[in-house]
Amino acid sequence: MTQPIHGVAVDAGSGLAAAIRATRGQDSRPDDLMTFKRAVLTTLGSTATTVLVDAECGPDLIADYPPGCAPMMAYEADVYHISSADRITLLPPHLTVADFPRLGVRQLKFFMYYAPDDDPDLNARKQELVAEVGADCRAQGVTFLMEPLVYHRAYQPGSAEFADLKPDLVRRSVATFAAPRFHIDLLKIEVPVDLGFVEGFGLAQRSRSDALATFRDASAAAGDTPIVYLSAGVPFDWFEASLVMAGESGAAFRGFMCGRAIWSDAIPVFGQKGETALIDWLADTGQSRLKRLIATL
DSSP: OOOOOOEEOOOHHHHHHHHHHHHHHHOOOHHHHHHHHHHHHHTTTTSSEEEOOOOGGGGGGGGGGOOTTTEEEESSSSSGGGGGOOOOOOOOOTTTTTTHHHHHHEEEHHHHETTTTTHHHHHHHHHHHHHHHHHHHHHTEEEEEEEEEOOOOSSTTSSSHHHHHHHHHHHHHHHHTSSSGGGOSSEEEEEOOOGBTTTTOEEEEEEEEHHHHHHHHHHHHTTTTTEEEEEEOOHHHHHHHHHHHHHHHHHOEEEEEEEEHHHHHHHHHHHHOOOHHHHHHHHIIIIIHEEEEEEOO
């Protein structure tokens, strides 16, 4: 795993389906979600090194991967079905890790909401599940990409309080899951700072030099485990700026896995103008955005 990763993520489930249905209105069709995902895969996959699909639609999309684009599939049930109390990821009821090689998929992505300061017993349960998935991946010869998404019980993302805590939450989560017992081949991590509170972007709660230090700290916490950054639904320009900052900071990272920052603006295009307009948008604006992200590396 030494090559740069220029990944596109289109593994969103019921939330994306609802957004598409809202924009399609009376033109909505049962296969709209699959149509949208297939368009993203076939149009952007020609430039991406990998495209991440979900466990529900993924098996039916494997045949559509363009040459040179490695299949990657999520190993989780719809994220909107996760319990708000413990936020433990549910496994897909119709798949096992052993199914991945049979489907021609050698890369598995698994995410877990994780709060370093949460109840130790709850975190131990989460860690045990991640370790089990990692052991299964190792046994099946499947590359394990793990995505820890940080949260805090008292503060919501987007708040000044959470922005102040986020660098430490990301760093500690990365340090936890970089441990060898999890058998993680690649950590897909959040940008460790909220640009909305960084000098030059939003409220100057954090200086640019301090923000750059957060990238180095999170990277160092990963040790020998490679990392890639996820976009987490931020505007495209901010994710592009985040990758530029990561490079400027000197942090060691392998690349990116970008989803909504690239294609979310295509949802109303699909809803209002249909599939052909969607594909045209992805071939123009979508490809342009993907190539801009690649250029930052």
